[in-house]
Amino acid sequence: MKRLNVKLPLLVIASIAAAIMLLPVSGFSAVEIPACDPPGDPIIWGAGNPGAMDGAGYCKNQIDFVYLQGNWSGQPPNTSLRGSTLRSELAANYPAPDRFEYGSAGDQYNERQYLLLYRSLNQAKSPILVYIHGGSWQSGSAENSVTGADMFMEAGAHYIPLNFVNVTQTTNMSIMAMANQIRKAIVWVYNNAESFNGDKNKIYISGHSSGGHLCGAMMTTDWASLGVPANVIKGGLCSSGMYDLTPVSLSYRNTFVDFALDDTVNKLSAIKNLQYLVSPIHIIYGTGDTPEFQRQSRDFVTAAEAAGKKVTHRVGYGYDHFELPETMGNPYGVLGRAALEMMDLQPSKYGKRDCKCLESSLARFNDGSCITKANGQPLFPAICAARQAELKACTDSCK
Numbered sequence: 372m373k374r375l376n377v378k379l380p381l382l383v384i385a386s387i388a389a390a391i392m393l394l395p396v397s398g399f400s401a402v403e404i405p406a407c408d409p410p411g412d413p414i415i416w417g418a419g420n421p422g423a424m425d426g427a428g429y430c431k432n433q434i435d436f437v438y439l440q441g442n443w444s445g446q447p448p449n450t451s452l453r454g455s456t457l458r459s460e461l462a463a464n465y466p467a468p469d470r471f472e473y474g475s476a477g478d479q480y481n482e483r484q485y486l487l488l489y490r491s492l493n494q495a496k497s498p499i500l501v502y503i504h505g506g507s508w509q510s511g512s513a514e515n516s517v518t519g520a521d522m523f524m525e526a527g528a529h530y531i532p533l534n535f536v537n538v539t540q541t542t543n544m545s546i547m548a549m550a551n552q553i554r555k556a557i558v559w560v561y562n563n564a565e566s567f568n569g570d571k572n573k574i575y576i577s578g579h580s581s582g583g584h585l586c587g588a589m590m591t592t593d594w595a596s597l598g599v600p601a602n603v604i605k606g607g608l609c610s611s612g613m614y615d616l617t618p619v620s621l622s623y624r625n626t627f628v629d630f631a632l633d634d635t636v637n638k639l640s641a642i643k644n645l646q647y648l649v650s651p652i653h654i655i656y657g658t659g660d661t662p663e664f665q666r667q668s669r670d671f672v673t674a675a676e677a678a679g680k681k682v683t684h685r686v687g688y689g690y691d692h693f694e695l696p697e698t699m700g701n702p703y704g705v706l707g708r709a710a711l712e713m714m715d716l717q718p719s720k721y722g723k724r725d726c727k728c729l730e731s732s733l734a735r736f737n738d739g740s741c742i743t744k745a746n747g748q749p750l751f752p753a754i755c756a757a758r759q760a761e762l763k764a765c766t767d768s769c770k
Contacts, residue, residue: 500710
């Protein structure tokens with residue numbers, strides 16, 4: 372079996388001792404996992420779980436390794452360049468989104484609390500998809516989370532990527548602060564939906580990676596305690612997320628997240644709060660995700676099914692952690708198809724705004740046919756009327 376050419380992070384490579392173990396990953400070549408260093412270091416997670424090193428479990432440097440996605444990507448494709456290209460195309464073909472602040476003056480980290488609204492092309496009241504970005508809880512923004520915005524707009528839904536504080540911007544390494552801001556944003560969307568022709572009874576959410584974790588946390592939130600219906604979210608699509616923070620808290624991620632703060636592990640582990648899961652949840656991961664991310668998804672699905680919850684499960688075959696989110700912009704991709712099905716939408720039902728027509732329409736409008744004579748009438752009335760109608764149609768389509 373061919374091995375991936377894995378470049379180990381300094382955190383791990385500095386302590387690799389001798390033997391190297393191979394862990395096959397579904398759909399991908401084997402990835403080299405370092406032996407415990409120092410030899411005999413105790414197993415701290417996964418002993419007896421078939422998904423964790425065939426039941427042998429992980430010692431400290433191994434669990435660090437399996438929670439670092441870069442180790443499973445080999446030489447990842449340039450998703451950053453592809454993403455920036457898609458954002459440029461979106462900006463060129465559609466009006467800029469509206470920006471709303473969902474926080475209150477005086478809120479901690481208030482400057483981070485805003486959302487972008489990409490409006491549905493359907494003139495009727497439309498469902499809403501709220502997107503929660505990933506970034507290891509350390510990065511990401513609303514502006515960089517617009518993959519699929521055009522697909523949802525054309526399908527007749529409002530697309531709302533959220534901006535919120537990240538853990539490095541908090542004073543106490545708190546992901547609880549992130550979760551609370553997202554909750555506040557969802558409450559804002561519910562309370563203000565009618566102001567932008569949104570259907571407050573059709574709010575859905577999605578998120579990937581750490582956003583997938585936060586998606587799961589939102590799906591298992593006690594919303595009634597926040598003054599909105601318990602089922603304020605009608606469905607969630609969570610991809611490549613973490614639903615039990617217990618093993619995560621043992622990994623290198625505890626160097627930038629205080630998992631002990633405010634009982635974070637229990638309060639923000641979706642698998643520990645299934646009593647609040649009242650709407651359908653859809654779990655997806657890629658075969659190129661690390662084995663722990665894959666196991667987390669499978670274990671959550673098993674637990675949710677055992678609890679009698681509505682849960683579905685899909686696998687993105689051949690996708691690594693960084694490629695999978697790109698499928699959100701494809702109505703026939705793994706995530707795009709699942710999202711449209713969740714919201715009961717059809718792709719491209721409402722067409723595409725043709726804003727590019729403005730330049731050519733304006734040029735024709737200014738070709739001289741509408742120059743007025745002394746009596747105030749255009750030189751060429753019929754041609755001018757056609758030019759005016761063309762310009763109006765284009766302007767209306769681009770509103």
